[in-house]
Amino acid sequence: MTTRLSEPDQWVAFRERLLAWHMTSARDLPWRGETDPYRIWVSEIMLQQTTVQTVSGYYGRFLSAFPTVEALAAASEEDVYRLWQGLGYYSRARSLLACAQKVSGEMGGRFPETAEALEKLPGIGPYTAGAIASMAFGEPVLAMDGNLVRALSRLSAESGCVADTAVRKRLHAFGARLVDPDRPGEFNQAMMGLGRLVCLPKKPRCETCPVAGFCGALALGAQTRIPVLPARAEKRVVRRGVALVFCRESVLVRKRPDTGLLAGLWEFPGFEDACDTASVRACLAEMGMERLRSQGEAPSVKHVFTHVVWQMKGFAFEVGAPPDGLTFVTASELERLPMPSAMRAFRTFVLKALNGSAAPNQIR
């Protein structure tokens, strides 16, 4: 029989079950039980759109380089990007730096202690504000990330689409009642763990779920039909020619614009719909690059972003002298440049060529 989560004594029973399970659930994350707002904030920003497994490797390295909010505030954008390299969604790294500068410069290095005040900082949305406020300062607020949306939808047998604002509000109100007023941080972490380890998107492990007795979706046999998700939009596929232009011991790079996709990162110049040597050569000519000798094709790489797919093909060239106004870097400089993971295969190709292990037209 299912216990409906409509009365205060049922909320208390739910919390007890959930937190008892949380105490014994095996997975130990580097940030579990953390109460330092700076460290919680870094982990939460890293976890946005990125899996726990991926973040685990980055978290320790990042905190070793920037152990305090002041240390991060004093870093350059490129230093932060370098440690962020491979995590993707680089706008998060920029907001992280902007927020650190604000906290360090205007707030004496202390994070505000309420979710409401935290939400006013750059890059901190309702979820992250709730996570920091509850875990670091004990404010009894819900931190509703994607894991909680899924678990709360199922617990409450929500039949509306979770993309609807009204449904989100309903779920938030439902979850807020369940938060343990004495241990809000642990409660939120336990709920996140439940979503991540048990209440899985496609195949929820209801048979081992500590709160199965409270679950409305399970009682209806609807756990795989809930949450109701919006129809997925097709991703736009963009074909790009990527120019790898060598000049003696160096290669051409450029910095992406300060706004938009991969803002502020470095790349090998790419040109939309330039899919053969002649088209890429014409685009390079517009940048002032003449007398290029083709070195053949380089790797083809597909990179999937949230809304778009880049289907990239590399073209290698050689030029006698570097034209003015363009940036050429050596192998060691290239290794230190913050580049998005979309460029990884091209960078490997270029480094092999620059380090002399193969000529550009011999690498495949």
Ligand code: SF4
């Ligand atoms: S019983 Fe199943 S659907 Fe319900 S919360 Fe637990 S894992 Fe999720």
